[in-house]
Amino acid sequence: MLAEIYDVARRAYRFNHLREGRRAIVFMLRAALNWNELRELYQFFHENEVRAELYARNPYMIEQATRAFFYAGSTVGSRIRLIQAHYAFLEEKLNAERFIHLGLDGIHELWRSPEDDIEWRAYLKFEPGQRKEGLLSVIMDVDGVHLYQIIFWLDLRDGEPVLVIGAMQGPNTDDAQDFVREMTKRAHRFRTKNLILFITQVVARALGVRHIFAVSNAGYYANNHVRRDRKLKTDFGAFWEEVGGHLTEDHRFYELPLTLHRKTIEEIPTRKRAVYRRRFRMLDEIDAEVMHHMQGILN
Numbered sequence: 001m002l003a004e005i006y007d008v009a010r011r012a013y014r015f016n017h018l019r020e021g022r023r024a025i026v027f028m029l030r031a032a033l034n035w036n037e038l039r040e041l042y043q044f045f046h047e048n049e050v051r052a053e054l055y056a057r058n059p060y061m062i063e064q065a066t067r068a069f070f071y072a073g074s075t076v077g078s079r080i081r082l083i084q085a086h087y088a089f090l091e092e093k094l095n096a097e098r099f100i101h102l103g104l105d106g107i108h109e110l111w112r113s114p115e116d117d118i119e120w121r122a123y124l125k126f127e128p129g130q131r132k133e134g135l136l137s138v139i140m141d142v143d144g145v146h147l148y149q150i151i152f153w154l155d156l157r158d159g160e161p162v163l164v165i166g167a168m169q170g171p172n173t174d175d176a177q178d179f180v181r182e183m184t185k186r187a188h189r190f191r192t193k194n195l196i197l198f199i200t201q202v203v204a205r206a207l208g209v210r211h212i213f214a215v216s217n218a219g220y221y222a223n224n225h226v227r228r229d230r231k232l233k234t235d236f237g238a239f240w241e242e243v244g245g246h247l248t249e250d251h252r253f254y255e256l257p258l259t260l261h262r263k264t265i266e267e268i269p270t271r272k273r274a275v276y277r278r279r280f281r282m283l284d285e286i287d288a289e290v291m292h293h294m295q296g297i298l299n
Contacts, residue, residue, distance in 0.1 A: 004042065005031045011059030030066040034076050041065055041080045044087075050096040051087065054103045060131050061087075069132045070153065070166055071219045071252055082155055086135045089154045089161060093207060093298050102126065102136070108297050110138070110199060110290045115186065119143050122199050122290070124297075127151070132221060133166030138200045140192070147171055147183060148196040157211065163204045164253070165214040166221075168193065168239070188279035195286075197243060198260050202287050205258055206294035212256040214240050219252025 005028050009015075013024035031038060041062060045055035055061060064070075065079045074082075091099050102108060105126055113120035122140045127149075130137055134151035141147060152165045170193065171179050183192045204212050215221075217237050237247075237254065244261055245254040260283070268276050 001035050001039075002032070005035070005062075008059055008062045012063045027063055027066055031062060034066060037076050037080060038062055038065060041083060044084050050091065050099055054087070054100050057100070058103055058126075060128060064131055064135075067132075069221055070134070071215050071221055073219075073252065074221070082153060083135070085156050086154045089156075089207075098297060102297075108293070110203070110293045111286050112289075113186075120147075120183070120186075122196070124203070130167075130169075133215075134164075138196060138203060140196050140199070142179075142183060145171065145173065145179075147179065148193050150196055150200045152200070154207070154209070157213075160210040161208060162211040162213055163200070163207070163209045165200070165212070165256075167215065168196070168236070188275055188282055190279050190282070193239065194243065194260075197256075198283060199286065199290055201256075201258055201260060202290040203294060206291055206298070209258075212258060213248070213253045214245060214256055216240070216247065216252055216254055219250075 008031070009024040009028050013020040013027070015021050015024060045051045045061060061083055065076055065083060068074065070079060070082060087103065090102065094102065098108075102124065103126060105128065108124040109121060110124060111122045120140075120142045122138060125137055125139055126135065127137050127139070130149070130151045135153040137149050137151045139146060139149040146169075148171070149169050150165055151167045151169070152163050155162050155164055170176060173179055180192055184190065187195055201212065215236065217235065220236065240254040240256060243256060245256040247253075248255050262280065263276070265273060265276070
């Protein structure tokens with residue numbers, strides 16, 4: 001047991017780095033205290049060869065289970081069940097090679113803009129730096145710079161597969177507002193954060209997911225979205241409601257629609273109809289391309 005915990009710590013943290021060295025020590029203490037529960041997760045990843053290979057190359061599953069990640073109030077037991085459900089779902093959907101590739105840091109492209117003056121694309125990837133909020137991400141890049149990403153995990157609720165969004169993040173650049181504004185113009189005035197959600201909705205439908213949930217302000221695992229004066233730096237709930245979401249009985253989560261709501265052409269002012277037609281055509285093309293790539297990823 002101690003040897004296994006040390007091995008995970010060695011792979012997940014840099015011992016010669018002061019801050020990470022302290023985190024490694026804290027992790028080892030937590031893991032030792034919770035090993036009776038963590039043993040279940042360890043055994044899950046050693047039930048077959050493909051899971052064992054992923055576990056040997058991804059050091060984070062046990063570490064994630066010991067930390068207060070994913071959503072507020074999660075416990076070691078709930079995080080273990082969440083991690084198991086996510087990887088069991090992917091294992092059922094993917095062949096062994098893709099399962100391991102996606103469980104590490106492999107990139108599966110979903111969409112690429114036809115514009116030839118920039119490289120604008122969206123893809124699936126596990127981002128180790130975003131493991132606090134989830135186990136997989138839909139990422140949108142422009143010339144290698146993150147524009148938006150949605151971090152999520154796959155789960156089962158009442159026996160049905162669901163996708164749960166742990167966080168949505170925008171660009172972390174000095175010119176973030178100008179960056180978003182420019183890309184919104186290129187998307188026929190369709191906001192890029194709506195576009196990343198649209199792509200995630202297509203991914204969910206391709207996976208056969210029945211429901212999409214998103215962590216609310218109350219459910220966010222940390223308080224770094226709250227300023228010192230207790231006002232929100234990022235209001236998750238406002239956006240989820242804007243796109244048609246509603247709070248569930250568990251106020252830590254919103255439920256979001258599986259498809260984007262579109263205005264009918266009659267609802268759109270005449271002067272804007274040409275822009276909306278181009279936008280709808282773009283969305284239809286993206287939907288088809290993402291679905292095509294997802295079918296290529298799935299068994």
